[in-house]
Amino acid sequence: MSEAGTPWWEQPYRIIQTNLRLIDGTLDPAALARQARDFSASAITFNVGGIYAFYPTELPLHARNPYITGDLTGEMLEAAHREGLRMVGRFDLSKGTKLAYDAHPEWFVHNKAGEPQEYNGTYQACVNGGWAKDYALQILHEGISRYALDAAFFNMTGYQPVDYSGRHRGMCHCANCQSAFAEMYGRDLPEREDFSDPTYADYILFKRRTSQAAAQNIYDTVKRLRPSTGIMGNGKGACDFMRLEIQRAVSRPAPEWPHQPGELARWGAAIGRGRAYSCASTNFLDYQWRYASETSHNHMLRFGQQIANGAQIDYYLLGLFDQPNREPLEPVHRFLEWHKAHGEQLTDTRSAARVGLYHSRTADAFAGATASGKTRGQCFRGAYRLLLEARIPFDFVSDERMEDAEIAQQLARYDVILLPNTACMSDAEAAALDAYVVAGGTVIATGETGRYDDRGNRRGDFALESFPASASQEAMSGLETYFAIGEDELEFPLTRLAHLDGWYFSAEAKAEAQAMLSLLPVQKYGPPELCFPEDLASAGPGVLSRRHGAGKVVWLPWLPEWLYFRDGLSEHRELVAQLIRTVAQPPVLLEGAGPVELTVREKDGATLVHVVNYAGQRGSSYERPPAISGLRLGLLDADDKAIALVAGTELSAGPADAQGYRWIDLPPVNYFEVILLQKAAV
Structure with missing residues (x-):
């Protein structure tokens, strides 16, 4: 909570997610916390447990990171708080190691042929099995009881029939799924995963209901143990605020869909019931190439869309800041600095779209x-x-x-x-x-x-x-x-x-x-x-x-x-x-050539008009966009004062035209521009 009692996730935030590898168990928590603070982050996501424990777990089936000698999670929490950072504990309860599988194979996903869904020595947990319904909650109980985390994030919850290589492994036919489905619908699991099987419609609802129940169990467990810890969810279950994720998937049909960040942010707003939401921008291209970084220009296009649609900021690194491709880091850092300066104006806004x-x-x-x-x-x-x-x-x-x-x-x-x-x-x-x-x-x-x-x-x-x-x-x-x-x-x-x-x-x-x-x-x-x-x-x-x-x-x-x-x-x-x-006259018009997106948001009597420049995106390429000049903004209810927050300049509107619009000439728009419109002080 803040001093005023408002949860920190309802204030402007900039999260750096360090998705740790086992070898990162030797990291220096103090140094990482300083790096995150200097990067203008306000919070850091850090591994706690699930597949591997990044702390000295006492649960026998919870595999320990072999590179850790002390209490890395506890040391990182202390270091983050010393630097004024919030810490989001990352749990991946979706899988277990061979240690857990050998002890209880019935807890894990098996296809119709009885084959487990194994990938690189990890085993996909069944939503309806003992790992998800019991042992994962024991892991959560241990981690939340020990550490006063500011929030907790849960990776890859729910049904995951496709593995990291994009292979469809089939629906789970374990005894738990069979009995749960029969209890819910009074019939056997579908034979086929398509609508030629009359049971398939039931199976779609079965997955949704059981996934939501599992998310609710996680939420309730955390809140019983530590009510102040926020739950960061994916929007499909109980949570306090939402974390969505933006990345390419090279298997998707071309051309690249450049509007994913805005699409996810709009979805977060639509289902969120007022909860804060962010769309984590993955530094890497795709799962198979986690060290092939996106261009900084793609990240900037993502960030422009996100703030234009009310999202907070989240940046996702595999490992630490010592990336083999460092090109995006400094431009992202500069953006976070700008967001830190203007976060109060950009956060907790309301769309004015009609x-x-x-x-x-x-x-x-x-x-x-x-x-x-x-x-x-x-x-x-x-x-x-x-x-x-x-x-x-x-x-x-x-x-x-x-x-x-x-x-x-x-x-x-x-x-x-x-x-x-x-x-x-x-x-x-x-x-x-x-x-x-x-x-x-x-x-x-x-x-x-x-x-x-x-x-x-x-x-x-x-x-x-x-x-x-x-x-x-x-x-x-x-x-x-x-x-x-x-x-x-x-x-x-x-x-x-x-x-x-x-x-x-x-x-x-x-x-x-x-x-x-x-x-x-x-x-x-x-x-x-x-x-x-x-x-x-x-x-x-x-x-x-x-x-x-x-x-x-x-x-x-x-x-x-x-x-x-x-x-x-x-x-x-x-x-x-x-x-x-033909239905209504738009309150804001944008004239001038160029591929741009226009959104309008409101906060405390002020209006924020966002203009996002797509000129750097061509097919699957994202490069520095040419600045778009000659844009004019027409306002039906023109305010007395207009400021371009990126350019840092004041703007003035001309007299109203025959349709009632007053026009503002915009400065050249690089990645994006935000025009703050507010009444001048009397």
Whole structure:
């Protein structure tokens, strides 16, 4: 706790995670604490126990680090506190060594063939086995009782069917899982890990429920022993504050997704219920190459996105500061110094976005049961890119919050909620969204949104009563055609056709629904001499909208966001952006050329406008971005005083234009800029 009684993790923090190796058991705690302090860290993450104990454990199945001769954890805690640092104890309770496995193999994961999930002499613990349910809690009891840790972090909790080499090892079929699943659902474990097995939907929920129960046991154990110790979680179980993680995975399909830091930060805000969150930036490229450092420019792009979306700072090193590739260290150090100077302004802010992007773990988990499920991930990220590149500030709205008692007040913050092909939806979600529309909100949905329930079962009708269509009649795939844009439809003065590739979902329009854009029959595309329209009769609308209560629902029965993810053509972005902008006038505009992200946050009557520069990212390369000049910021409610926190300069706004915006010329934006807008003192 701070002197005022506020937990330290609710104040600005900059964590350095030293993910220790066994050979680091000989380190000098005093020297490491000084290095972390000089690096402008406010806290350090340090190994305590789990796979190996970094202290003299008395538990016989808890393997000791053979390089340790004294009480390294205790010495480090004392050294950290002397330097004014908080210490986060790192526990990895997800695995045990051969010492534990040989004594109790039934505690650990075994696939259907009875093979243990072994990797480099460690064994994956079963969530439902004796290691996770008992012995790990004994380790935790010993560590928390001995050391007054400021917080505790738990690595790789839950089900881990994929090992460090990316190999899928299969679901656990141990006796513990079999009996727990039978007790919960009255049937055997699924034979296959896909929706062709009717039991698989139950298994998805089984994993979620048992993982949450395990996280709750960890939380309760710590709080019984030491209530002041904060629990740093991954957002999927009980915790006091959240630690998410950013790293590349080279096995992911190219191109590299550069928006992972902002995506994780938005998710942390959406599910956090006001808890602080950070997105640890891994110094290394990927698990296989933990000493191949990311460029400093990638770290800076990550940090820019994180602070733009309300996250705290966490930097993750394998080992200590003596990295074989030191290039990122000094630039990261300079950023931490800047954050230390401005942390009070950047922390505990609230998003001022008026647009919500619907984030659904249910739609992700059960996508495989739907017709267009293979597109789900790219639909979501296409919508993300679309909003970001249209410079529309947005938050995530999480399906995990839709049964909150105050959900109506949460949703009322938004003029528009965008649901990208959110096929699977519970009745409770649908009811909350319908109430939001009745109260005056606008929902924009694409594709199969609401066509399935929250277990992937096809509904007889769309989930939303407010939907402009009913009883989807046909899902057509593989279409290669166009939508014709009418002369009076939106603002497309130079574009009359928008291409469609893939899915179109026919449905019966409800009474009073209004249609825009016309789906054309499939056209010839070769040879060129035959490429002209022969039949322009409409085969269906591209946009269907309907009023419901004080609001409306707009449905695009196709996947423009998926096409934007793949092709990046502006007409798909502008179609959705214009539908959003017809609802409300944005409070902040950003003009000028360049690949930038715009977010707006508020704190104590002040406004912070973040501009993040993506010009250094090209495919999978991250280099120093060229400074972007000529950007102008338009403000509807211009404050009296504007300060560029990175450039360190005061800015002034011009007179209001015909639309009511006052414009500020921004200084050149390097990695990012933060504009602080506040009322001048009277």
